[in-house]
Amino acid sequence: MTDAMIGLVALPLTGALATLLLPRSATAVAVGTGLATTVAAGLLLFGVATQGALHYEIGGWNAGLGIALRADGLSALLLMMTSLVVLAASVYASAYFSADSTRDRFWPLWLLLWTSLNALLLSGDLFNLYVTLELLGLSAVALAALGGKRAAVAAALRYLLVGLLGSMMFLAGVSLIYAGYGTLDLAMLRRVVEPGPIAWTALALMTTGLLLKTALFPLHFWLPPAHASAPAPVSAVLSALVVKAAFYLVLRLWLDVFANVVTPVAANLLGLLGASAVLWGSWRALQAERLKLLAAYSTVAQLGYLFLFFPLLLALPPGPTRDLAAGGLVMLALTHGFAKAGLFLAIGIIQQRCGHDTIRDLDGTAQHLPATTFAIALAGVALIGLPPSGAFLGKWQLLAGAVETGQWLWLLVTATGSLLATAYIFRVLGHAFGHRPYPNQPVTVAREEWPALLLAAMAALVLGLAGAPVWKLLEIGI
């Protein structure tokens, strides 16, 4: 089972090299590697479920000296989500990219991005996290600029500079930790770290760097243009996974490694930033002219919800209610991943089929692409957090946590955010009802519509109805 861990990194990396060396059969090789990696992720999830947290020392050196890969419930779940989303997006991309030149440049970068995501979710060493963050940043930027249009290149450039700034801050934090505690391994660090100037400053630096990469509210300016101008499968993965990987690190640092260093004041600050992200993101999404901008601002808002959990998790004493809230957080993160990827893929179909994605004149399009509109509707249900989506369970726990700890502000913000989300989703869906004739068969572009539909259905139905194991898995800590 531990070989699955190294497989998760080695397989996409080998795939990347293979697609680089054999451009002609790149698509087949890429989708093949994707399937293999998804199987590895499944094996890992099964391994973690049966044997608890897994541990793999690379090069045979013990964790202090060498680098250790670790997988607990949280990372195994995120890895599974990542694999499913990227696999679906790969199938979509195989039909989406028509020009051969972009396609054979796309696949190596795509699989390198996948490698960095898996490496980041598995890594148990601080400096290794820095290198995976860099790999993630560079491959995401290269993919975002793939379109070659001026807007895409400008947005990608700003994204790269912000990413570099974030990584440098993260590295400064890592250096402080090494200076103070002499170790880089997360497991050893958790035992050794105690509140003090070193830990506070290092955590502040690392968190600021990561918040730049997660695009939390004041630092979110780079996200909408970058995600809106990138090609559809790329913006799907950017919004659903890349920003979430940085969020995963903040979660890992705050709740696991630096658990006893974190102060409620700092957590409330994060909560406030999250709350403003929810309101600002939803408000801008409501006014967005184009579907892609709407989806990008919706990402800013949805990440705000995730940060609302920090003050709750800090205030709740360790126990069943805290595990429920933590499960709610993960459920919200997973559902947003699937729903946002599905939404972006569906928007990509509309943009490709009708040449534009401006919401105002969407009327005709929504009728003759019923399956795409249905995917947008399902993804919308999951983004708003209506039942039977996984986000409903997530938001339920968020509200329950807010009531339990008496932090009513988060409750109000969640309620307003959900209503705003309803407004901007149904503003789009309102166009689905018009006089245009209904095509005879609902699914028009199979290879592109099925991935979008399945991802959206995963978020809106499967996670909502079959979500109970998520809580059981989360009990498996490192």
Place this chain on the structure above:
Amino acid sequence: MNATSLLVFDGLLLCSIVGLAWASLASHDERRGVILFIAFGLLLAVAWGRLLAPDVALAEAAIGAGLSGALLLAAVRKQSPGSSRTHANPDRNRSESGAKVVLQWLVTLLCAALAGTLAWALLHALSSTPHDTLPRAISDNLVASGVSNPVTAVLLNFRAYDTLLELAVLLTAVLGIFALGQATAGYQPAGPVFDGLVRWLVPVLILTAGYLLWVGAHAPGGAFQAGATLAAAGVVLRLAGRSRIGLPDGFALRIVMAAGVGVFLLVGLTLLLLGRSFLDYPPAWASALILLIETAAMLSIAATLLLAFVGGQPQSAGVTAAANRQREEISR
């Protein structure tokens, strides 16, 4: 070199480093900023030497100051000198709006605060006894690592996974550059003096690269420094307007680009098949495997850094040759 003169040397060095950094960032002319930055990089290499980090000094000189400087200078060349000056000046001579000044002060205060907290935390860290668990572990396991230079041991054995991902980062950067389009046009063919210098310099650079690669096992050196030196040779050839700068074509180029990560993966996976964990070299084989990986990494690093300088997928040899001939007619 008693303590006081060392202190004087440190003070001088650090003042000039900070001075250069300030000058480079404060200058409004990009070309001047870049050149100051290269000087800053070189002095930095001296600082690493002073702090007994020769490997890093070599890398800083070759990559930090050398290649980054070359890349930056090439980028400056791209903007026609006129435009960069007009671009920078108009908003300078107009009286800066109040908001801009306030913003600058705000940012400066913010950065000062950051420096303060960083220093405060650092002093705490340095005041406590230095943690020696890791250095001791490295020296204990040095024999088993197959190389005697501890830095190479860490890079290629203890934390080999980091280096694998780092080579992947390099590959991603180049693939990203490829995705943006064709390579830039070459340079004017060099005059006789430069041409003579190139004729001597390139072989020496290649020889040094080979030496650096070999010596890395037991003395400062290694794949990165060797790769950078090899790339420097290519850059010199490129600056001399040569069309053939040592880069293979088509499929061979893809092989060389992928060699670094490829060999690393190959070794790791075969070890996995032999029942050992990923990248866990058997002690008997360790030094040979490390040398194999370093050679592939050197070629890969040289190719990728050179491609980054060239700025994209070089057209096939025929095209550059024709372009050169056509340029020669114009210049005559």
Place this chain on the structure above:
Amino acid sequence: MMTTQVLYGLTACVIVALGLRGALLHASLLQRVVAINVMGAGVFMLLIAVAYRGPGLPPDPLPHALVLTGIVVAVSATALALALARRLHAEQDND
């Protein structure tokens, strides 16, 4: 030994601040890339200063390896940034 580590450490903090200020303030893209490289150099100095153990003693090799990796990562990021900038200027020039 104490003074050298502290001296270089403090300079590192100053350089990081300088780099950050340059990255945040500069309008021209090239100088923002230079500023980020300067900030990186500052962090690397921090690491190497921490590794220094005194004039005669062997330093801690781990930060050296980390800085080596950092330098290579920094140069690849710079190369990509400059390539993106060149493509952007090329697009701006011809429209």
Place this chain on the structure above:
Amino acid sequence: MNWDAWLPVLVVASSLLPGLVIFFLREGSHRLRTALNLVGAILKLVLVGILIWGVFHEHVYESRWTLAPGLDLVLHADTLSVLFVTLSTVLWLVTTVYAIGYLENAPHRSRFFGFFSLCVSATVGLALAGNLFTFVIFYELLTLSTYPLVAHRGTPEAVRGARIYLAYTLGGGMLLLIGTVWLHVLAGPTAFVEGGILGSLPTEYHPQLKVIFLLLIIGLGVKAALVPLHGWLPQAMVAPAPVSALLHAVAVVKAGAFGIVRVVYDVYGVNFTDQLGLLTGLGIAAAITIVYGSVKALFQDNLKKRLAYSTVSQVSYIALGTAILGPVGTIGGIVHLVHQGIMKITLFFTAGNYAETLGIHKVSEMNGVGRRMPATTLAFSVAALGMIGVPPVAGFVSKWYLGLGAVEAGMASWVMPVLITSSILNAAYFLPVLYRAWFRDPGPAWPAEHIPAARFETSAALLWPPVVTAMLALAAGLFAAAPYSPLEWATLIAHREYGL
């Protein structure tokens, strides 16, 4: 395969699965779609029959599915849920037949019948919900599945009406969700238990319980169209006739009223609610709605708008019944849930017939329609009289019990005047229509005669459903005392609630 656990799921699935299949059907395959619809409806009717028989004999049907630790999706068939399930199943069958006739050559029918089935599945799920958590899930699903139905026509007014409907219902849904979460934190998973479960909570929780009650009632009040929250109902009249029939007689409006009954009886417990002093508040809100709805209905010339405002007032009888302490008042409220459904759906069917056959939309255009369409107008008259409360139609039974209950509970001082004035107002806005339909001679030509007068006055599928429901309304009044009648079942519910 133990039958008890699977029956409730089958009841919900019997309309859910055909619905999902219909979504992916080609637009042209009419016969398959109609077959799927009818098979689903009949299968559900059979299953509900078994359910009625089982629950009558104290048989426990419950299916449970854990969504998250502490949050179970529970479908539990008790007396109250069976009443609502039977109502929706019967009326769904009738409305399906009507809709097939009504949408003869309309576009987007796969989409319509798909959401139509989802809507009924949500209603049945809501009825069978075993705890407040499941109720909230199906409550939101109901909103989601009815939004496309209201916006089905695609005209700007339809989309606008649907947007208003959505704003109200999802806003209400959010309040209901917050109230439920708050209650869940205070009292743990709130299962529906006859007699309520919150009585035992410590007294310092009481102020919070009052606020939660307010949140829940406002959340449910939106769908039950209590006065300030009823704005969406007249706007949703733009929907096609079968949708407004299903929405106002069976699904949406009843879901709100049913929710209020559940919260008062099975969550708080009617005695505990009275002890908290909340019953009178509810009663007043209901009374205001009853009078306001009837008054507004007086001035509506558009027939469907008039019926809409009449629904606003009629549904609040159920809330009024809940507010009257004592079994007799409860019986009146609960039985009106069924009676109002049957009568109101007849009115909407007939209104649909008039619009579809003769293009009549306004009351002023209804002169002499009785001669042209005698059967439809007869059904309309039976239902209208029932609404007024004229015996022997079903409406009289529920108003009688409401009055009796008020007297017994000593609340006659203000309940009786409300009942009397509302009956008078009902007469004021229904009788002129009847007079105009029967005793006025028709104008030169009907506004738009789509269907010529052949053997029947209109197409068969449009004619028989209102006639059947009118007869049902009559039967519910005449055979009120018969076993398995709505009144008997309501008495059974009341006895189990009050533990007699």
